[in-house]
Amino acid sequence: MNISRRKALAFGGAALTVTLVPVSFAQAASEEVMKAAVDAFTGGAAIAEGGIELTTPEIAENGNTVPVAISAPGAKRVILLASGNPNPGVADFTFGALAAGNGSTRIRLAGTQDVVAIAEMADGSFAQVAKAVKVTIGGCGG
Amino acid sequence: MSKPRVKVPKSAGAGDTITIKTLMKHKMESGQRKDKDGNKIPRKIINFFSATFNGEEVMSVNLHGAVSTNPFIQFDMKVPATGDLAFKWVDDDGTVTETSKTIKVS
Numbered sequence: 001m002n003i004s005r006r007k008a009l010a011f012g013g014a015a016l017t018v019t020l021v022p023v024s025f026a027q028a029a030s031e032e033v034m035k036a037a038v039d040a041f042t043g044g045a046a047i048a049e050g051g052i053e054l055t056t057p058e059i060a061e062n063g064n065t066v067p068v069a070i071s072a073p074g075a076k077r078v079i080l081l082a083s084g085n086p087n088p089g090v091a092d093f094t095f096g097a098l099a100a101g102n103g104s105t106r107i108r109l110a111g112t113q114d115v116v117a118i119a120e121m122a123d124g125s126f127a128q129v130a131k132a133v134k135v136t137i138g139g140c141g142g
Numbered sequence: 143m144s145k146p147r148v149k150v151p152k153s154a155g156a157g158d159t160i161t162i163k164t165l166m167k168h169k170m171e172s173g174q175r176k177d178k179d180g181n182k183i184p185r186k187i188i189n190f191f192s193a194t195f196n197g198e199e200v201m202s203v204n205l206h207g208a209v210s211t212n213p214f215i216q217f218d219m220k221v222p223a224t225g226d227l228a229f230k231w232v233d234d235d236g237t238v239t240e241t242s243k244t245i246k247v248s
Contacts, residue, residue: 065210092204100218106210
């Protein structure tokens with residue numbers, strides 16, 4: 001089969017576009033929606049840093065399955081939010097007395113964005129950590 | 143829902159911290175995807191997972207649409223004595239899947 005030189009160039013040009021999917025795509029939740037998700041968890045209380053760890057890859061090759069891990073020893077609950085997804089909520093962990101306060105799972109990220117983990121500690125205080133994750137192929141089916 | 147896979151150590155020392163791995167086969171239709179006519183495919187996911195030891199809840203997770211297909215959940219826990227670890231997954235449609243493993247503690 002002969003592909004004309006023009007067609008081959010156009011095909012190659014198209015293949016070069018977009019490897020990184022930026023966060024300004026239409027699917028990202030608004031700042032208000034993200035803030036509402038945080039406030040629903042904290043009741044508007046102050047959030048400190050420290051006491052919670054979030055492990056994410058620096059670059060996620062496939063936004064459909066991104067491994068993430070949280071660790072907050074002594075926490076009662078931890079929520080994971082994806083600031084650039086259509087809906088920020090990802091997973092809400094509740095820990096009983098026997099739990100070590102950690103958990104890992106695999107999540108979908110629509111594009112490059114910050115993943116945020118917020119813990120409610122045993123004394124009722126809140127702590128958070130955020131990590132930027134670069135996503136090469138978005139995981140929202142779009 | 144299909145059969146879940148759970149990895150639990152068969153034995154441990156009293157008070158040891160052990161790692162539990164769980165994997166449930168499920169499409170986790172997020173509700174974001176569109177079919178070829180442009181209509182959104184309705185959400186259908188596992189929205190809840192819990193692990194209970196001898197009847198006491200160890201941990202639970204409320205899952206949203208952003209959890210990947212075939213949800214994998216791993217966590218650590220302290221195991222005080224011999225007992226049964228019971229796991230539960232709940233689908234949006236109300237279907238409940240359960241399985242359990244026994245850990246022998248010396």
